Amino acid sequence: MTIKKTSLNKLHQNYKAKFVEFAGYEMPIQYTKGIIEEHKFTRTNAGIFDVSHMGQLFIYGENELTIELEKIFPLDLKNLKINRSKYSFLMNDDAGIFDDLIITKIEGGYLIILNAACKDKDFEILSKILNNKFKIKLDNERSLIAIQGPRSVEILNSITPEVNKLKFMTGGWFDYQNRKLFVTRSGYTGEDGFEISVLNDLVENFTRNLIDSGAELIGLGARDTLRLEAGLCLYGHELDLNKTPIEANLKWAISKERLSNGGFLGSDKIIKQIQVAPKKIRVGIKPEGRLIAREKSKLFNESNLPIGEITSGTFGPSVNGPIAMGYIDKDFSKANTKILVEVRGKKYPANICGLPFYKKSYVKGATYE
Amino acid sequence: MSEVKFSKEHEWITLEEDVATIGITKHATEMLGDIVFAELPDKGSNVEKDGTAGVVESTKAASDVYTPISGEVVDTNQSIVDDPAKINEDPEGAAWFFKLKIKDISELDTLMNREEYDKFAKETSS
Numbered sequence A: 001m002t003i004k005k006t007s008l009n010k011l012h013q014n015y016k017a018k019f020v021e022f023a024g025y026e027m028p029i030q031y032t033k034g035i036i037e038e039h040k041f042t043r044t045n046a047g048i049f050d051v052s053h054m055g056q057l058f059i060y061g062e063n064e065l066t067i068e069l070e071k072i073f074p075l076d077l078k079n080l081k082i083n084r085s086k087y088s089f090l091m092n093d094d095a096g097i098f099d100d101l102i103i104t105k106i107e108g109g110y111l112i113i114l115n116a117a118c119k120d121k122d123f124e125i126l127s128k129i130l131n132n133k134f135k136i137k138l139d140n141e142r143s144l145i146a147i148q149g150p151r152s153v154e155i156l157n158s159i160t161p162e163v164n165k166l167k168f169m170t171g172g173w174f175d176y177q178n179r180k181l182f183v184t185r186s187g188y189t190g191e192d193g194f195e196i197s198v199l200n201d202l203v204e205n206f207t208r209n210l211i212d213s214g215a216e217l218i219g220l221g222a223r224d225t226l227r228l229e230a231g232l233c234l235y236g237h238e239l240d241l242n243k244t245p246i247e248a249n250l251k252w253a254i255s256k257e258r259l260s261n262g263g264f265l266g267s268d269k270i271i272k273q274i275q276v277a278p279k280k281i282r283v284g285i286k287p288e289g290r291l292i293a294r295e296k297s298k299l300f301n302e303s304n305l306p307i308g309e310i311t312s313g314t315f316g317p318s319v320n321g322p323i324a325m326g327y328i329d330k331d332f333s334k335a336n337t338k339i340l341v342e343v344r345g346k347k348y349p350a351n352i353c354g355l356p357f358y359k360k361s362y363v364k365g366a367t368y369e
Numbered sequence B: 001m002s003e004v005k006f007s008k009e010h011e012w013i014t015l016e017e018d019v020a021t022i023g024i025t026k027h028a029t030e031m032l033g034d035i036v037f038a039e040l041p042d043k044g045s046n047v048e049k050d051g052t053a054g055v056v057e058s059t060k061a062a063s064d065v066y067t068p069i070s071g072e073v074v075d076t077n078q079s080i081v082d083d084p085a086k087i088n089e090d091p092e093g094a095a096w097f098f099k100l101k102i103k104d105i106s107e108l109d110t111l112m113n114r115e116e117y118d119k120f121a122k123e124t125s126s
Helices: A009-014 A035-044 A063-070 A119-130 A152-159 A200-212 A220-229 A267-275 B026-032 B078-082 B085-089 B105-110 B114-125
Strands: A018-022 A025-030 A047-050 A055-060 A085-091 A097-106 A109-114 A135-138 A142-148 A171-176 A179-184 A193-199 A280-287 A298-300 A306-316 A321-329 A338-343 A346-353 B011-016 B019-024 B035-039 B052-058 B062-066 B071-076 B098-102
Touching: A009 A200, A025 A035, A025 A220, A035 A047, A035 A220, A047 A200, A047 A220, A055 A063, A055 A119, A063 A109, A063 A119, A085 A119, A097 A119, A097 A179, A109 A119, A119 A135, A142 A152, A142 A200, A152 A193, A152 A200, A193 A200, A220 A306, A220 A321, A280 A306, A280 A338, B011 B105, B026 B114, B035 B078, B035 B085, B078 B085
Parallel strands: none
Antiparallel strands: A018 A025, A047 A142, A055 A109, A055 A135, A085 A097, A097 A109, A142 A193, A171 A179, A179 A193, A280 A321, A280 A346, A298 A306, A298 A338, A306 A321, A338 A346, B011 B019, B019 B098, B035 B052, B052 B062, B071 B098
16 A cells, blocks of 8 residues: 655655654654654644644535434534534444544535544445435545644734634634635644645645744644643544543533434433443543653552553653553542553552643634624 | 774663763664653663663653663663653763673674764664
């Protein structure tokens, strides 16, 4: 299988990216400054992320489509206004997670942003359920760029006026050099920022313009430390087919209006788990000292009995210490519970801790329609 | 002090009488990226040539540190445990890892000199 490249591959090379293969794509893991500096730059200034490997799925239809999508997603889509976004999941009948996603209601349909590793399978699943009744397109002609950090609003607004009117989890079409960009105020770093869907032939020009305005390219390495500090889940780590949104502590993403009647994929299991809490739950974990506990590290209680496993673990540059997330027996899930984590055959002290590790700074209050 | 020698596992070693000082190379730190954790062998313990004698972790991954020579650990550099970023700053100087009282100087014979190592590092990283 040939490795795919995004439209910005040459630009990444120009900026001396180190590449890794991720979900079948050659992606920049870091540039010359390194992960820690790139992470800190995003928290204090504005970082640009090429996330064009992610899927941009457009589904076109009116009320009938909304009714069909409500049979899939745990969302109150009927009452979702145009240009509003929601975080959600594609689940199986047992509430196992195929993918986590952002769905935005747009004029004439929906735009769904999917994980790169899941997008083809998601397309297959959704096409099958929707049974050719609606036009559905996984758009390969568009790139996806995120700009994240406190200066992103000022920088993006200088080349795409009016985006400063957007609030967190809203979006809209904006003009850039007489072409159309779809911009949402969202992202996955815990910072204020935007994701911009831009045509492939325009993306390099657009990205260079952001760089010339003061933003810097940031690799996937820092994207991972940023999202982990923000307590955000990564598919394939915190989320997969063996975990449900309730176990993942993501009940907030399930619409209350939909819980009374169910009727979405996995609803029976979700409703059952809300009534009787599941045995395991996702938590934040801080190893004591500087020890890093990575994915698959086993967790134990103080009597040495196994109680869980780490799903992501790294060093948090802004926290300035090791951080992790994992699944643990619910009896040990309270903040400040002392546990042990096994690293290289030895057990070390760690503490359960509330999420996020680093306070989010979203610009809330959806007023833009 | 003796000429600095290098191992294929990207450690450097210098010798002063029968005490060797060991660290990781600049090339190794460039491959690892930002180092955020270091673990050293216990003072007084014995380590065997090519055996593990420590761990370094970057934001991305953990890597074992091997010893290019056998001996007893007589000193360790606590400052790199307290501030692992020092390893990126001065890997072949202030950020040494541990000192060994060596047993068999002939174990150094298989190691590379600077020129050989630079060539090896270039070939293996491309």
